[in-house]
Amino acid sequence: MFFPILFVFTAIILLIIQTTIFPRLSLGGVRPDLALLATVGYSLVAGRQKGMSFGFFLGLLQDVLSGGLLGTNGFIKGFVGYVVGVFKQQVADRSLFFPTLAIFFGSLLNGALYFLIARVLYADKYSWWFFIRTTALETGYNLALGVIVTGAIGIASRRKSGLVNQLLKKMTVLISNRA
Amino acid sequence: MRGRRSSGIWSLILLMVASFGLLTLNLKKEKAITTLESFVLAVLSPVHGVINNTTRKVGNAWAGYLDLVQVQKENTKLRAELSKLREQVNTGVELQQQNKRLLQFLDFKEKNQYELVLAQVVGIDSSNWSRAIFINRGSRDGIRANLPVVTHEGVVGRVIEASADSAKVLLVTDPRSAVDALIQSSRDTGIVVGDDERHARMKYLPLEANLKTGDLVISSGLGGIFPKGLVVGRVTGVMKQKFGLFQEAEIAPIANLSRLEEVFVIVKGS
Numbered sequence: 001m002f003f004p005i006l007f008v009f010t011a012i013i014l015l016i017i018q019t020t021i022f023p024r025l026s027l028g029g030v031r032p033d034l035a036l037l038a039t040v041g042y043s044l045v046a047g048r049q050k051g052m053s054f055g056f057f058l059g060l061l062q063d064v065l066s067g068g069l070l071g072t073n074g075f076i077k078g079f080v081g082y083v084v085g086v087f088k089q090q091v092a093d094r095s096l097f098f099p100t101l102a103i104f105f106g107s108l109l110n111g112a113l114y115f116l117i118a119r120v121l122y123a124d125k126y127s128w129w130f131f132i133r134t135t136a137l138e139t140g141y142n143l144a145l146g147v148i149v150t151g152a153i154g155i156a157s158r159r160k161s162g163l164v165n166q167l168l169k170k171m172t173v174l175i176s177n178r179a
Numbered sequence: 180m181r182g183r184r185s186s187g188i189w190s191l192i193l194l195m196v197a198s199f200g201l202l203t204l205n206l207k208k209e210k211a212i213t214t215l216e217s218f219v220l221a222v223l224s225p226v227h228g229v230i231n232n233t234t235r236k237v238g239n240a241w242a243g244y245l246d247l248v249q250v251q252k253e254n255t256k257l258r259a260e261l262s263k264l265r266e267q268v269n270t271g272v273e274l275q276q277q278n279k280r281l282l283q284f285l286d287f288k289e290k291n292q293y294e295l296v297l298a299q300v301v302g303i304d305s306s307n308w309s310r311a312i313f314i315n316r317g318s319r320d321g322i323r324a325n326l327p328v329v330t331h332e333g334v335v336g337r338v339i340e341a342s343a344d345s346a347k348v349l350l351v352t353d354p355r356s357a358v359d360a361l362i363q364s365s366r367d368t369g370i371v372v373g374d375d376e377r378h379a380r381m382k383y384l385p386l387e388a389n390l391k392t393g394d395l396v397i398s399s400g401l402g403g404i405f406p407k408g409l410v411v412g413r414v415t416g417v418m419k420q421k422f423g424l425f426q427e428a429e430i431a432p433i434a435n436l437s438r439l440e441e442v443f444v445i446v447k448g449s
Contacts, residue, residue, distance in 0.1 A: 019302050019303050019305045020302075028376065029307075029377065033306075062305045065305040067304050068306055114308050125354050126354045133375070134308065137307075
């Protein structure tokens with residue numbers, strides 16, 4: 001019972017931050033996609049199926065809080081969660097470079113999927129330039145935030161290796177077992 | 180037992196003799212006493228000084244600490260007062276600004292014959308792929324899909340979804356938005372569609388249309404959503420193609436869409 005509540009609570013907090021604080025940090029109208037970052041992070045820890053469920057749930061919430069069609073982000077984030085989960089299984093590398101790479105490809109995939117869906121649903125209403133610009137800015141921003149977060153975790157785990165690693169291990173085990 | 184008591188008496192006597200002896204010598208100002216005193220003073224003076232200084236310092240520190248505690252208390256109190264005053268100033272400034280905005284809204288309402296519902300912006304789009312805002316008025320206040328949303332400056336967008344107490348507004352900068360518009364000076368018509376956060380494009384303008392930067396773009400009233408004459412934006416650039424039937428213009432929305440706080444929903448046009 002505790003875990004689903006935590007699941008929903010985390011998702012809501014992330015989206016509140018996304019819609020309140022992040023618009024103030026936007027560059028050219030684009031801000032980091034916290035829902036995407038959380039989905040990638042969760043998939044890397046919990047695997048493809050759980051990552052997909054989490055991504056789908058977060059995406060749906062994001063759709064409710066955006067002007068887009070309900071289900072667009074649900075699908076995209078769910079798919080990204082699944083692909084990142086598969087990526088995790090295939091790649092042996094477990095260094096801090098790995099999540100950064102996952103964020104990079106996750107962001108590109110997110111943009112590409114949105115482009116495909118928008119082209120199918122809205123024909124030429126969206127220009128190529130809009131997609132290229134938004135995807136490039138969003139990927140860059142996500143990557144910057146991802147590098148900061150993973151870097152901070154890396155530094156903290158080196159300095160307080162026992163405590164941080166224990167905490168990370170406990171979280172990983174908790175998420176893997178309970179999700 | 181007896182021996183112990185007698186030695187005690189003897190000690191007492193010795194003490195009395197020595198004391199009285201010293202007192203007598205002291206009264207007589209004997210040199211030996213003065214020298215002894217000086218020696219003792221010379222030896223003990225530095226130690227005394229150190230102890231005295233330390234004690235004084237500790238005493239001062241303690242007094243300082245007590246003062247500091249008092250000052251700290253006073254400081255905390257003053258900070259609280261300052262914070263309260265700042266809050267009051269902020270509230271005053273906020274009210275002043277809100278008052279200014281509402282006066283502008285009132286002016287807009289008086290000049291136009293629309294039936295308006297004032298709404299507060301309560302949220303911003305969570306995605307980078309669409310441009311929408313959320314307002315705190317819904318179907319209970321007569322809000323429904325496809326109603327135009329404006330500020331005293333001009334067009335903001337249109338309602339795309341309304342629940343009982345809130346509504347989703349698609350901004351004019353969203354690529355899915357389209358407003359039938361005309362250039363105020365030349366009366367050339369076109370469609371204003373969203374492009375990115377700060378810009379829109381006016382498409383389907385005739386090639387012979389004479390556009391210049393700064394021209395005002397207003398709603399034509401033909402789209403069925405926006406009443407005629409609402410300001411949409413200003414021309415910031417013209418893109419004339421060598422081939423093709425139409426030219427395009429870059430439009431900067433007149434309303435500051437990234438800093439919206441209150442908006443009007445036009446529930447009934449004139």
